[in-house]
Amino acid sequence: MVAFPVTFPIKTLNLSPGSHALIEQVSWEDYEALLEELGGDRRIPRINYCHETLELMSPLPAHERPHRIIAYIVTAILDAQNRDWEDFGSTTFKKPKKAGLEPDTCFYIENALQVRSLLRMDMAIDPPPDLAIESDVTSKTTMDAYQVIGVPEVWIYDNNRLNIHLLQQEGYVETANSLIFPDINVVQIIPKLVQKAFDQGTSQMLREFRLSLSKDS
Numbered sequence: 001m002v003a004f005p006v007t008f009p010i011k012t013l014n015l016s017p018g019s020h021a022l023i024e025q026v027s028w029e030d031y032e033a034l035l036e037e038l039g040g041d042r043r044i045p046r047i048n049y050c051h052e053t054l055e056l057m058s059p060l061p062a063h064e065r066p067h068r069i070i071a072y073i074v075t076a077i078l079d080a081q082n083r084d085w086e087d088f089g090s091t092t093f094k095k096p097k098k099a100g101l102e103p104d105t106c107f108y109i110e111n112a113l114q115v116r117s118l119l120r121m122d123m124a125i126d127p128p129p130d131l132a133i134e135s136d137v138t139s140k141t142t143m144d145a146y147q148v149i150g151v152p153e154v155w156i157y158d159n160n161r162l163n164i165h166l167l168q169q170e171g172y173v174e175t176a177n178s179l180i181f182p183d184i185n186v187v188q189i190i191p192k193l194v195q196k197a198f199d200q201g202t203s204q205m206l207r208e209f210r211l212s213l214s215k216d217s
Contacts, residue, residue, distance in 0.1 A: 019058050022141060026054040028097045035092065035100070046090065049100040050145040059135070066157050067104040067135040069197045070190055072206055074107060074131070077181060080213035084112040088121075088129060095123050099148035103132040106151070109180060123149060131155065131180055147171055153179055155186075162190045 031049045038047075048055040071087060078085045086108040094100040106129035108115045115126060128150045134142070135157050146154055147167065154165040154172065164187060165172040166179060178186050197205040 020139070021056045022139070023054040023056070024052065026052055030054075031100055046102045046104075047092075047100070048102060048142050048145050050098070050141050050148060053141050055139060055141045064104075064135070066194055067133045069194050069202055069205075070133050070155070070157060070162075071105045071107075072202065073190060073193055073209065074133075076206060076210050076213060077184065078109065080210070080216075083109060085109050086112045086116050088115075091121060093121055093123055093128065093149050095148050099145040101142070101145040101149050103129070103151075104134045106132040128152070133157070143172055157190070157194070160191050160195065162187050
């Protein structure tokens with residue numbers, strides 16, 4: 001990871017897969033201009049912004065796969081529980097002049113009905129996602145941005161472990177229990193299911209998992 005003040009055009013910074021850079025002393029206007037220049041359909045690099053620090057990430061496939069598998073698991077559980085959900089993927093969420101954030105993936109659950117028709121998010125009037133999921137180690141810049149945006153629950157999957165972070169008044173607190181799934185030990189279950197997806201294939205894992213959920217209901 002590299003951190004330095006911005007003294008050159010950011011677009012000239014080439015990130016190899018798996019690399020991560022922090023660029024300091026970046027104005028909100030420069031951040032928004034960069035988003036505009038790179039375009040809305042961009043997937044790489046991922047860009048987060050908080051406290052005048054710009055974070056650029058170029059993920060490896062090993063980064064991308066786990067959070068997508070976990071997203072499938074989340075939707076399987078929600079469907080088994082007959083709960084509404086909306087997957088907003090890596091949508092850019094912004095609190096003007098303060099923070100901008102692109103989760104690996106995120107969900108609206110409690111607020112699914114409120115946002116289901118939205119194509120653009122306005123954090124001045126729209127709620128933050130109920131759940132965000134990140135793969136690998138997430139930097140302080142990213143967590144600070146999550147706190148500014150107000151995401152109540154963040155899951156970080158790293159090295160076959162799932163860590164749950166709940167937003168409290170003093171910031172994020174790591175816990176073993178999910179508020180979204182209070183009756184399910186997701187900290188134990190999800191790493192096993194992700195590994196099973198790698199061993200047997202995601203579709204096979206999901207078929208067996210959905211079957212087990214239907215038997216338990």
